[in-house]
Amino acid sequence: MGFASRLLAMSDSMSMPGPVGRRRKHEGCAMCRSRLVIPCGSIRAIGGTRQGVAVSRLLMSALNTRPHEKVSEVQWVIEPFRLHVEEDLRELVGLLLSANFFRPEAGHMQGCVDGSGLNELEGHLHDRRRKVTSLTACPGAFIAPLTGPITGAVAMANKKDATPENVDTIPRQILPIPDAKFVGLTTYDAKDPNTNYPPIKALRPPKAAPNVLIILVDDAGFGSSSAYGGPCNTPHFEKLAANGLKYTRFHTTALCSPTRQALLTGRNHHSVGMGAITEMGTSAPGNSGVRPKDKAPLAEVLKLNGFSTAQFGKCHEVALWEVTPVGPFTQWPTGSGFEHFYGFVGGEANQYYPGLYEGTKAVEPPKTPEEGYTLNNDLATRAVTWIRQQKALMPDKPFFVYYAPGATHAPHHVPKEWSDKYKGKFDGGWDKLREEIFARQKALGVIPKDAVLTKRHDEIPAWDDMPADLKPVLARQMEIYAGFMEQTDHEIGRVIAAVEDLGLLDDTLIYLMIGDNGASAEGTINGCFNEMTTLNGMPAIETTEFLHSKIEDFGTPKAYNHYAVGWAHALCTPYQWTKQIASHWGGTRNGLIVHWPNGVKGKGELRHQFHHVIDVAKTILEVCHLPEPTIVNSITQAPYEGFTMVPTFNDAKAEENHIVQYFEMMGNRGLYLKGWTACTRHRTPWKADPPPPFDEDVWELYGPDDWTQANNIVAKNPQKLAELQRLWLIEATKYNVVPLDDRGFERVNPDIAGRPQVITGNRQVLFQGMRVTEACVLTLKNKSYSVTTQVTVSEKGAEGVIVTQGGEYGGWTLYCKEGKLKYCYNFFGIEYYIIGADQAVPAGDHQLRVEFKYDGGGLAKGGDVTLYYDGKAVGKGRVEKTQPMGYSADEACDVGGDTGSPASHEYGATGNSFTGTIHWVQIDVGEDDHNHLITAEDRYRIAMARQ
Numbered sequence: 001m002g003f004a005s006r007l008l009a010m011s012d013s014m015s016m017p018g019p020v021g022r023r024r025k026h027e028g029c030a031m032c033r034s035r036l037v038i039p040c041g042s043i044r045a046i047g048g049t050r051q052g053v054a055v056s057r058l059l060m061s062a063l064n065t066r067p068h069e070k071v072s073e074v075q076w077v078i079e080p081f082r083l084h085v086e087e088d089l090r091e092l093v094g095l096l097l098s099a100n101f102f103r104p105e106a107g108h109m110q111g112c113v114d115g116s117g118l119n120e121l122e123g124h125l126h127d128r129r130r131k132v133t134s135l136t137a138c139p140g141a142f143i144a145p146l147t148g149p150i151t152g153a154v155a156m157a158n159k160k161d162a163t164p165e166n167v168d169t170i171p172r173q174i175l176p177i178p179d180a181k182f183v184g185l186t187t188y189d190a191k192d193p194n195t196n197y198p199p200i201k202a203l204r205p206p207k208a209a210p211n212v213l214i215i216l217v218d219d220a221g222f223g224s225s226s227a228y229g230g231p232c233n234t235p236h237f238e239k240l241a242a243n244g245l246k247y248t249r250f251h252t253t254a255l256c257s258p259t260r261q262a263l264l265t266g267r268n269h270h271s272v273g274m275g276a277i278t279e280m281g282t283s284a285p286g287n288s289g290v291r292p293k294d295k296a297p298l299a300e301v302l303k304l305n306g307f308s309t310a311q312f313g314k315c316h317e318v319a320l321w322e323v324t325p326v327g328p329f330t331q332w333p334t335g336s337g338f339e340h341f342y343g344f345v346g347g348e349a350n351q352y353y354p355g356l357y358e359g360t361k362a363v364e365p366p367k368t369p370e371e372g373y374t375l376n377n378d379l380a381t382r383a384v385t386w387i388r389q390q391k392a393l394m395p396d397k398p399f400f401v402y403y404a405p406g407a408t409h410a411p412h413h414v415p416k417e418w419s420d421k422y423k424g425k426f427d428g429g430w431d432k433l434r435e436e437i438f439a440r441q442k443a444l445g446v447i448p449k450d451a452v453l454t455k456r457h458d459e460i461p462a463w464d465d466m467p468a469d470l471k472p473v474l475a476r477q478m479e480i481y482a483g484f485m486e487q488t489d490h491e492i493g494r495v496i497a498a499v500e501d502l503g504l505l506d507d508t509l510i511y512l513m514i515g516d517n518g519a520s521a522e523g524t525i526n527g528c529f530n531e532m533t534t535l536n537g538m539p540a541i542e543t544t545e546f547l548h549s550k551i552e553d554f555g556t557p558k559a560y561n562h563y564a565v566g567w568a569h570a571l572c573t574p575y576q577w578t579k580q581i582a583s584h585w586g587g588t589r590n591g592l593i594v595h596w597p598n599g600v601k602g603k604g605e606l607r608h609q610f611h612h613v614i615d616v617a618k619t620i621l622e623v624c625h626l627p628e629p630t631i632v633n634s635i636t637q638a639p640y641e642g643f644t645m646v647p648t649f650n651d652a653k654a655e656e657n658h659i660v661q662y663f664e665m666m667g668n669r670g671l672y673l674k675g676w677t678a679c680t681r682h683r684t685p686w687k688a689d690p691p692p693p694f695d696e697d698v699w700e701l702y703g704p705d706d707w708t709q710a711n712n713i714v715a716k717n718p719q720k721l722a723e724l725q726r727l728w729l730i731e732a733t734k735y736n737v738v739p740l741d742d743r744g745f746e747r748v749n750p751d752i753a754g755r756p757q758v759i760t761g762n763r764q765v766l767f768q769g770m771r772v773t774e775a776c777v778l779t780l781k782n783k784s785y786s787v788t789t790q791v792t793v794s795e796k797g798a799e800g801v802i803v804t805q806g807g808e809y810g811g812w813t814l815y816c817k818e819g820k821l822k823y824c825y826n827f828f829g830i831e832y833y834i835i836g837a838d839q840a841v842p843a844g845d846h847q848l849r850v851e852f853k854y855d856g857g858g859l860a861k862g863g864d865v866t867l868y869y870d871g872k873a874v875g876k877g878r879v880e881k882t883q884p885m886g887y888s889a890d891e892a893c894d895v896g897g898d899t900g901s902p903a904s905h906e907y908g909a910t911g912n913s914f915t916g917t918i919h920w921v922q923i924d925v926g927e928d929d930h931n932h933l934i935t936a937e938d939r940y941r942i943a944m945a946r947q
Contacts, residue, residue: 168206168207168625170203172305172626172627172629173627173628173629173630173631174629174630174631175296175300175301175304175305175629175631175632175633176304176633177203177304177305180198182197182198184196184197202306202397203305203306204306204396204397205302205305205306205307205398205624205625205626206624206625206626208624208625209307209398209623209624209625209626210398210507210508210509210596210598210599210623210624211398211399211400211401211499211504211507211508211509212302212307212398212399212400212401212508212509212511212620212623212624213399213400213401213403213495213496213499213508213509213510213511214263214400214401214402214403214404214510214511214513214616215403215404215492215495215510215511215512215513216260216263216402216403216404216513216516217405217407217408217485217488217492217512217513217514217515217516218256218314218404218405218406218407218408218409218515218516219256219408219409219410219515219516219517219519219520219579220408220485220514220515220519220571220590220591221515221518221519221568221571221572221573221578221579221586221590222514222515222518222571222572222573222575222585222586222589222590222591223434223437223438223441223570223571223572223573223574224408224485224514224515224519224571225237225485225489225514225591226238227241227246227514227591227593228246228441228444228446228514228591229437229438229439229440229441229443229444229446229573230437230440230571230573231422231425231426231433231436231437231482232481232482232485232486232489233421233482233486233489234485234486234489235489235493236489236490236492236493236496237489237492237512237514237593239493240496240510240512240593240595241593241595241604242603242604243595243597243603243604244510244593244594244595244596244597244600244602244603244604245593245594245595245600245602245605245606245607245648245649246446246591246592246593246604246605246606246607247591247592247593247594247606247607247608247609247611247648248446248447248606248607248608249589249608249609249610249611250513250589250590250591250592250611250612250613251585251588251589251590251610251611251612251613251661251663251672252513252515252516252517252588252589252590252612252613253269253517253582253588253613253663253665254517254518254579254580254581254582254587254588254663254665254668255276255277255516255517255579255580255582255665256277256316256347256409256516256517257269257274257276257277257278257289257316257317257347258274258275258276258277258665259516259517259613260314260315260316260317260404260516261273261274261291261317262274262612262613262614263513263516263613263614263616263617264297264298264299264317264336264402264617265291265295265296265297265298265617266298266614266615266616266617266618266640266641266642267295267614267638267640267641267642268614268641268662268735270286270287270664270732270735270736270737271286271292271295271638271641271735271736272291272292272295273285273286273287273288273289273290273291273292273736274287274289274291274317275287275664275665275736275737275741276665276666276741276747277289277316277347278316278317278318278319278320279320279347279748279775280747280748280753281319281320281747281753281755282741282747282753282754282755283753283754283755284736284739284741285736286735286736286737286738287741287747288319288755289319289320289755290319290331291317291331291336292638293633293635294635294636294637294638295637295638296337296629296632296633296635296637297336297337298337298400298617298620298621299311299333299336299337299338299400299402300336300337300632300633301337301621301626301629301632302337302400302620302624302626303337303338303339303400304337304629304632305624305626306397306398307397307398307399307400308339308390308394308397308398308399308400309337309338309339309340309399309400309401309402310338310339310340310341310383310386310390310399310400310401310402311333311338311340311341311342311343311401311402311403311404312341312342312343312379312382312383312386312401312402312403312404312405313343313344313379313403313404313405313406314343314344314346314349314404314405314406314409315332315333315341315343315344315345315346315404316345316346316347317331317336318331318332318345319331319755320755320775321750321755321756321757321758321775323345323346323773323775323776324758324772324773324776325360325362325770325771325772327360329360332345332360334359334360338402340359340386341357341358341359341360342356342357342358342379342382342386343356343357343379343404344356344357344375344406344890345357346773346889346890347409347889347890348406348409348410348411348889348890349375349406349409349890350375350411350413350560350807350890350891350900350901351374351375351376351406351407351411351413351414352369352373352374352375352413352557352901353365353369353557353807353808353891353899353900353901353909354375354378354406354890354900355771355773355890355891355892355899355900362771362892362899364899365378366378368909368910369557369909372415374413374414374415374487375405375406375407376405376406376407376414376487376488376491377491379403379405379491380405380491380492380494380495381494383401383403383495383498384494384495384498386401387399387401387495387498387499387502388498388502391502391504398624403492403495405488405491405492407484407485407487407488408481408484408485408488409520410520410522410523410531410560410561410562410563411531411559411560411561411562412477412480412481412484412554412555412561412562412563413484413555413556413557413559413561414480414483414484414487414555415487415555416483416555416556418483418484418486418487419479419480419482419483419484419554419555420479420483421482421483421486422478422479422482422483423479424475425479425482426475426478426479426482426567427471427475428463429463429464429466429471429474429475429566430463430478430564430566430567430569430570431456431462431463431464431566431570432463433478433567433570433573434453434456434569434570434573434574435453437570437571437573437574438453438573438574441573441574445606446591446606447574447707447708448707451574451707451708451710452574452706452707452708452710452711453573453574453708453710454574454575454576454586454708454709454710455710456569457576457577459684459686459687460565460566460569461525461565461566463566466566467544469544469548470526470544470547472548472551473527473544473547473548473551473554474526474527474563474564474566474567476551476554477523477527477554477561477562477563477564477567478563478567480554480555480561480563481563481567483555484555492512496510505597506596506597506598507596507597507598508595508596509594509595509596509599509620509623510593510594510595510596511592511593511594511616512592512593512594512595513590513591513592513613514590514591514592514593515590515591516590517579517580517587517588517590518568518571518572518575518577518578518579518581518586518587518588518589518590519567519568519569519571519572519578519579520562520568520578520579521565521568521569521578521579521580521685521686522562522579522580522685522686523562523563523564523565523568523686524539524562524564524565524686525564525565525566525686526539526542526547526564527561527562527563527564527567528542528561528562529542529546529547529550529553529554529559529560529561530542530559530560530561530809530810530828530829530830531560531561531562531809531889532560532809532810532828532883532886532887532888532889533828534562535885535886535889536828536860536883536884536885536886537884537885538828538860538883538884541828541830557808557901558808558829560809560829565578565686569586572585572586572587574708575589575708575709576708576709577681578685579685580665580666580668580685581665581668581681581684581685582663582664582665582668582669582670583663583668583669583670583679583680583681583682584670584679584681584709585708585709587665587668588663592611594645594649596623596649599623599649599650600649600650601650602649602650602652605652606652607648607652608652609645609648609654609656609657609658610656610658610659610661610672610675611643611645611648611658612642612658612661614640614641614642615642615643615644615645615658616642616645617640617642618640618642618643618644619642619644619645619646621640622644622646623646628640641735642658643657643658644657656674659673659674660672660673660674660727660731661731662728662731662732662735662737663679664732664737664740666682666683666741666742667682667683667691667694667697667740667741667742668680668681668682668683669682669728669732669740670728671724671725671727671728671731673724673727674704675703675704675705676701676702676703676704676720676724677701677702677709677724678699678700678701678702678720678721678724678725678728679699679700679702679709680697680698680699680700681697682694682697682742683742691742694740694742699714699721699725700712700714701713701714701717701720701721701724703717757775758775758776759776759777759778761778762778762924762925762927763778763922763923763924763925764777764778764922764923765920765921765922765923766803766893766895766920766921766922766923767895767918767920767921768895768896768914768917768918768919769895769896770893770894770895770896771892771893771894771895771899772892772893773892773893774805774806774886774887774888774891774892774893776893777805777893777923778923778925779925780805780812780852780923780925781882781883781884781885781886782854782859782860782861782882782884783854783925783926784851784852784853784854784863784925784926785851785852785923785924785925785926786849786850786851786852786923786924787803787814787849787850787921787922787923787924788847788848788849788921788922788924789802789803789814789847789848789849789918789919789920789921789922790845790846790847790918790919790920791841791845791846791847791848791914791916791917791918791919792844792845792846792916792917792919793841793842793843793844793846793916794843794915794916795843796915797816797818797819797840797841797843797915798816798819798821798840798841798914798915798916799816799817799818799819799914799915800815800816800896800897800907800912800913800914800915801813801814801815801894801896801897801898801907801912801913801914802814802815802816802848802895802896802914802918802921803893803894803895803896803918803921804893804894804898804903805887805891805892805893805894805903806826806887806888806891806903807826807887807888807891807898807900807901807902807903808826808829808901808902808903809826809828809829809887809888809891809901810826810827810828810829810883810886810887810888811826811887811888811891811903812824812825812826812887812903813826813898813902813903813904814848814850815898815904815906815907815912815914816841816914816915817836817906817907818840819840819841820836820837820838820839820840820841821836821837821841821848821850821867821869821874821875822834822835822836822837822867822904822906823835823836823850823865823867823877824903824904824906825865825879825882826903826904827879827881827882827883828883831880831881832904832905833865833877833878833879833880834877834904834906835850835865835867835875835876835877835878835879836867836875836877837867837869837874837875838874838875839869839874841869842869846869846870847868847869847870847871848867848868848869849867849868849871850865850866850867850868851865851866851868852864852865852879853865853866854926859884860881860882860883860884861881861882862878862879862880862881862882863878863879863882864876864877864878865877865878865879895918895921896913896914896918897912897913897914898912
């Protein structure tokens with residue numbers, strides 16, 4: 001009897017489930033109804049279904065695996081498959097490769113059951129009858145006609161050196177990878193010649209895995225970079241695109257924290273608890289600000305598979321009550337899979353005086369602004385150093401670097417040599433700029449030739465309607481931003497150049513995302529010199545005359561500036577709206593450049609398939625030949641929710657696989673389905689008016705041929721709108737979007753929102769060396785308070801900062817100057833109220849105290865200040881006005897010095913440490929609290945600014 005006949009006879013004697021058809025969901029074993037497939041990638045049986053069944057059954061027989069073996073995973077036969085087996089099955093696949101049982105064809109694998117390979121296969125299988133202890137498989141599915149990408153062990157067959165030795169044999173679905181147990185002779189004496197243990201091998205990813213570099217620019221609209229027709233010169237972005245791919249329909253979530261958590265986990269933002277920014281977390285699962293344990297971040301998965309991992313720049317995925325010096329640190333970068341972190345934790349950072357962390361330890365910038373320091377430059381330098389060091393020590397170990405500078409988020413800080421390049425280029429205003437960008441976008445092909453420029457909404461004023469005396473200030477705002485973006489491009493270029501200098505550029509997959517949302521319209525209609533005035537509800541302080549007087553200081557360490565709404569709208573050309581508005585492409589469509597010469601053959605090509613930020617993680621796993629893990633740190637994992645982008649890498653006409661995607665942010669919501677979009681704008685970022693009830697929102701409908709969402713056809717097709725609205729609700733329910741939550745004050749207030757808060761009560765004690773965020777300190781605004789400290793002063797006298805909160809753009813500080821105690825209240829950097837003692841602090845142990853007696857009668861009022869030595873009044877004065885809601889978006893409360901920018905102009909940014917010993921500092925707040933007068937809109941505005 002021939003070999004093929006014996007296969008058929010063997011198959012007929014085996015009990016198997018029913019046939020598995022093309023693109024049909026596998027029903028599982030007849031006995032246990034488990035649903036899984038042999039995880040060997042895209043395998044197709046040739047020579048007839050019956051012969052295919054025979055081979056699958058022979059393999060199962062050879063492996064001693066029962067058809068009804070229970071497994072908990074549910075999958076579609078046509079999707080990429082999981083691999084969860086012991087080493088024997090991996091080795092068997094390698095043997096099948098060497099026997100030509102698998103052969104590559106058009107990027108997929110074919111299983112040949114009627115060729116000469118069967119004779120060789122029979123011999124290999126004869127000696128491979130070993131028990132597979134954990135097989136994610138149902139044998140009958142092995143012969144299903146399959147399409148899709150190759151994963152697992154057979155992925156190596158795509159490479160010319162596909163041999164059993166090069167096939168990855170490590171089971172990677174359970175992470176950390178379980179230790180291999182030695183089974184063999186254990187000798188008494190290590191010198192015994194029979195002593196033989198396998199060598200310890202350093203964990204590495206599969207050999208074909210490239211380095212991975214994700215770059216995420218902050219708050220950049222689709223039309224900001226010159227790579228996408230924008231006015232900001234970005235030559236390094238353009239160079240990367242010229243040697244890679246530009247995606248024209250890539251999408252984010254419309255807001256910072258949600259986009260970043262979705263990117264880093266491969267799941268929708270509500271699925272990972274990030275429905276909005278961390279500062280607005282509630283007890284609802286979709287808005288908690290807490291990443292679920294069953295959705296491990298990509299960095300953790302890559303680290304546990306043998307990558308070196310590092311993050312540089314912004315981290316805004318940490319729950320507000322966890323941003324403390326004592327943690328918990330489970331959601332910090334080093335608790336989320338990154339072995340190294342250098343950057344800041346929060347929504348934004350001062351580019352000249354950032355609050356930096358290395359790992360979880362607070363550190364100071366290496367230079368001052370006067371010495372040329374900017375955060376953009378610092379982050380690039382640190383990233384370059386780390387990459388070089390990593391490759392110098394472990395050249396065979398790929399890296400995963402996540403580079404997320406705070407640029408180009410406000411404050412827009414950049415040295416003048418960058419912003420002065422754009423002098424006069426924006427004098428024509430934002431309406432003219434939109435038209436110029438639109439024309440360049442058509443020429444570049446990033447929008448179709450027949451695309452329509454969307455109309456400017458009435459909520460956004462026309463340039464011609466702006467006051468003539470304000471226009472020079474407005475133009476300068478845009479000059480600053482453009483210089484900021486160009487500097488960002490330059491520093492990112494340094495990082496890429498370092499990779500190239502090491503000879504690694506061709507084998508490094510680079511994802512460059514130009515924006516985590518649309519351009520920011522949070523700078524108000526006029527823009528601002530100090531963002532904190534607007535966030536505190538006091539924009540009238542910055543009159544036109546005031547702004548004119550500061551025009552040369554925009555972008556410098558003296559400013560904390562943001563541009564006007566009109567510029568943000570222009571930088572989202574050609575789309576409607578801006579950041580926060582998830583309903584429309586202006587808030588969610590961002591430029592994406594993919595560069596990987598070893599895997600992407602096209603140069604300077606465009607890709608128009610719809611994709612979303614949740615697709616990135618899934619794509620990286622596939623490129624690295626890694627399976628989605630089923631268990632991470634003993635927690636069973638939920639599936640990834642994105643779709644692979646790999647088919648588009650080398651096929652511009654690849655079929656679109658991400659066919660449906662919901663959008664939602666603070667009630668703004670939309671749905672994409674096969675080119676159709678339905679959307680409704682619920683609220684506007686720069687308007688404080690309360691939003692309408694959800695059911696009163698007006699929905700819009702745009703067809704597949706409407707690239708820019710310019711022609712609302714809802715009146716012509718109400719049935720299609722109803723279909724998409726129903727589907728939006730289905731998707732929203734699936735991914736924890738409901739209940740919808742557009743509350744302002746209630747979400748900011750932790751008691752109502754249902755989240756923990758670090759500090760409660762009316763008293764707090766701090767100690768020397770502490771540096772904590774504003775959220776970690778009792779609120780001293782709109783009320784009376786006292787600050788008391790016990791110090792030891794040397795014979796040389798007292799000098800330096802005892803305790804401070806805030807910085808150059810607003811705050812207060814208690815310090816000694818020329819031996820005397822002083823208190824300074826800094827009102828937005830505009831007015832400094834300084835009260836000093838009339839005598840020096842004597843040497844020895846003393847209790848120093850400042851009391852602030854609030855005037856009352858509303859918010860932002862003044863108060864009387866009294867200074868004490870050991871209970872004796874030594875100085876009195878007045879503070880005429882105060883900041884009602886916040887001192888700063890990123891400055892700290894420091895004990896024993898003033899990090900960041902100085903809160904008083906009487907001491908500098910460095911060299912301000914207290915010369916004596918501070919034993920403790922105690923803060924007590926009074927009962928005359930006027931914070932109840934702050935409106936819900938006020939609290940919402942300041943919270944949303946921190947993203």
